[in-house]
Structures are given as structure tokens and as C-alpha cells.
Amino acid sequence: QVQLVESGGGFVQAGGSLRLSCVASGGTSSKYAMGWFRQAPGKEREFVAAISRGGSMTFYADSVKGRFTISRDNAKNTVYLQMNSLKPEDTAVYYCAAASSNPLPNSGDDYDYWGQGTQVTVSS
Numbered sequence: 001q002v003q004l005v006e007s008g009g010g011f012v013q014a015g016g017s018l019r020l021s022c023v024a025s026g027g028t029s030s031k032y033a034m035g036w037f038r039q040a041p042g043k044e045r046e047f048v049a050a051i052s053r054g055g056s057m058t059f060y061a062d063s064v065k066g067r068f069t070i071s072r073d074n075a076k077n078t079v080y081l082q083m084n085s086l087k088p089e090d091t092a093v094y095y096c097a098a099a100s101s102n103p104l105p106n107s108g109d110d111y112d113y114w115g116q117g118t119q120v121t122v123s124s
Contacts, residue, residue, distance in 0.1 A: 010121070011123065012121070030074040034097070036079075039117075043092075048081070092119075096114070
């Protein structure tokens with residue numbers, strides 16, 4: 001059983017930056033592809049970014065491409081999401097997730113473990 005804990009959320013003005021972290025425990029994170037999702041109030045959860053087990057492959061939603069960067073440090077069992085040029089529409093609860101089978105999944109159904117989420121609020 002893998003436990004995921006996110007941190008780094010907060011309040012930022014439009015154009016600003018935040019870096020989210022997700023620490024995995026209870027298992028070796030290098031066995032899992034990792035992803036970030038987000039859910040805004042009244043909206044469905046949406047895919048943000050994913051990274052393969054070794055970190056060589058990444059995949060992004062069109063809405064964040066060029067602004068967000070996903071990375072991982074398997075020695076620290078940690079995945080990061082660097083978010084730059086933030087917009088008010090990026091406001092959401094951000095969730096970290098781990099997938100054991102799919103090498104680079106972009107669907108929530110492919111993920112086996114989820115964190116509790118961290119709130120990101122971007123003001124205009």
C-alpha cells in the first residue's frame with residue numbers, strides 16, 4: 001500500500017509560481033508512474049501531467065503545456081510539479097497519484113493510489 005502526501009499549495013497572484021511536492025511512502029516510488037490531477041469547484045477532476053517510472057517520459061494536458069513541469073527524484077520518493085505563469089483558471093485542489101501498470105497514464109482510471117490533495121488558489 002502506497003501513501004501519497006502532497007504539499008506546496010497556497011495562494012498566489014496571476015503570473016506567479018508554485019512548486020508542489022508529493023512524497024510517497026509504504027512502497028518504492030520508482031515502481032510507479034506518477035501523475036498530477038486537479039479538480040476545481042463544480043468541475044470534474046482533470047489530468048494535468050504524468051511522468052514515467054524512470055522520469056524519461058512526461059506528458060501534459062494542453063492547458064498547462066509550456067507552463068508546468070513534472071519531475072521526480074526516486075531517491076527521495078518525491079514527485080514535483082513546478083507551476084509557472086499561473087492563471088486564475090488554474091485554481092483547484094491538486095492531487096498526486098501513482099499507477100502500477102500503465103507506463104504513462106493520463107486517465108484517472110489507470111491510477112491505483114491517490115493523495116489527499118493540496119489547494120492552489122490564483123488571484124487575478
